[in-house]
Every structure is written in C-alpha cells, then in structure tokens.
Amino acid sequence: MKARRQSVILEAIREQSIRSQEQLRRRIRTSGFDVTQATLSRDIREMGLVKGGANGAYQAPQHAQRNGSSAESMLQRALAEQLLRVDRVQQLVLLRTNLGHAQSLCAALDSVRLPDIVGTLAGEDTILIIAPDVRRAKAVVKTIEEMAQT
Numbered sequence: 001m002k003a004r005r006q007s008v009i010l011e012a013i014r015e016q017s018i019r020s021q022e023q024l025r026r027r028i029r030t031s032g033f034d035v036t037q038a039t040l041s042r043d044i045r046e047m048g049l050v051k052g053g054a055n056g057a058y059q060a061p062q063h064a065q066r067n068g069s070s071a072e073s074m075l076q077r078a079l080a081e082q083l084l085r086v087d088r089v090q091q092l093v094l095l096r097t098n099l100g101h102a103q104s105l106c107a108a109l110d111s112v113r114l115p116d117i118v119g120t121l122a123g124e125d126t127i128l129i130i131a132p133d134v135r136r137a138k139a140v141v142k143t144i145e146e147m148a149q150t
Contacts, residue, residue, distance in 0.1 A: 002043075002077075002081075003074065003077055003078035003081055003082065003104055003105070003108060004101065004103075004104030005028065005033045005035065005043065006043055006046070006047055006074060007074075007078070007103075007104040007105075007107040007108055007111075008028050008031045008033060008104070009024065009028055009040075009043055009044075009047065009049075010047070010060060010074075010107070010111060011107060012024060012027045012028055012031075013049065013057065013058045013059065013060065014060075017055050017057035018057055018058050019051070019055065019056050019057050019058070021037060021040050021041065021044070022037075024040060024044075024058065025037065025040050028040075044058070047060070047070055047074065048060070048070040060111075071108070071111040071112045072112055072147075074108050074111070075108045075109060075111070075112050075147060076147045076148075078104065078105050078108040078109075079105070079108075079144065079147050079148040080148055080149075082097045082098065082101040082104070082105045083095060083096075083097060083105070083144070083148050084096045084097055084098065086141055086144055086145060086148075088137050088138065088141050090134055090137065091130065091131045091132065091133050091134050091136070091137045092128060092129070092130060092131070092137065093128075093129040093130075093131065093137055093140050093141055093144075094126060094127070094128060094129075095126070095127040095129065095144070096125060096126055097125050097126070097127070098125060099124055099125045100124060100125070101125065102122040102123055102124055102125050102126055102127050103122045103123075103124075105122070105127060106120050106121075106122035106127045107122075109127070109129075114140065114143060116131050116132070116136035116137075116139050116140045116143075117129055117130070117131060117140060118130045118131060118132055
C-alpha cells in the first residue's frame with residue numbers, strides 16, 4: 001500500500017505543479033488515498049522530494065546518490081513487498097504480483113529507467129517487460145531478482 005501510494009505521489013508531482021502538502025493530499029485523494037498530513041510528510045521525506053524550480057513545486061531529487069537514487073530505493077521496497085514471481089520468455093519478462101499491485105510496481109520500475117528495458121505494460125497482477133533481445137532480458141531478470149532480495 002505504501003509503495004503504491006508513493007508511486008501515486010510521484011505521478012502527481014510529475015503531472016502538475018504542486019506547491020503544498022494540502023494540495024498534494026487533495027490530489028492523491030482523487031486516486032483513492034485519503035492520508036493524514038503526518039503520513040504525507042513521512043512519504044515526502046522518505047522519497048526525498050524537494051521544493052524547487054521557478055514555481056516552488058515539489059520535485060523528485062535530480063541527482064543519484066552513491067548508494068542509488070531514491071527511485072531505485074523505492075523500486076527495491078516495492079519489489080520486496082509486491083513481487084511474487086519472475087518469468088522470462090525470449091526477450092519478454094513477466095512479473096507477477098498480488099491483485100491490484102502491478103500498476104504501482106510498474107510505475108516504480110518505469111521511474112528508474114533501466115537501460116535494458118524498451119517498454120512495460122501493467123495489468124492488475126502482471127507486468128510485461130519488453131527487452132531488445134534475450135541477453136538483455138536475462139540482465140533485466142537478474143537486476144530485478146537482486147533488487148528484490150535487498
């Protein structure tokens with residue numbers, strides 16, 4: 001639930017300029033997350049969101065840290081919490097999740113922008129990852145399995 005909520009928060013700040021926690025809280029409520037200010041504040045801190053730019057809106061951190069970006073740490077948490085199974089068929093990789101978790105996990109995966117991924121599609125409990133070839137699909141599987149173990 002937390003990883004999915006944080007995914008929705010990232011999506012919200014990318015889609016529109018959000019300058020206050022109250023504005024963000026109202027925005028994510030339309031996606032089904034009615035959270036307290038304290039919960040939202042914790043999410044903002046954990047995600048490393050900062051206010052910046054000319055309009056002072058929330059933004060995801062631009063720089064990657066030595067131990068990985070916050071998008072990567074969000075993906076690691078999401079994989080650890082939501083991933084049930086990984087399968088590969090040629091250059092296609094299938095991720096299985098519990099019902100209702102595929103879209104948030106897919107959003108976290110997309111935010112990391114792994115170089116071996118051409119595209120992703122998410123259903124309710126399945127994510128399809130398309131790699132350019134078999135070798136890179138194997139690399140995607142290895143990366144995902146390693147991130148899920150962390």
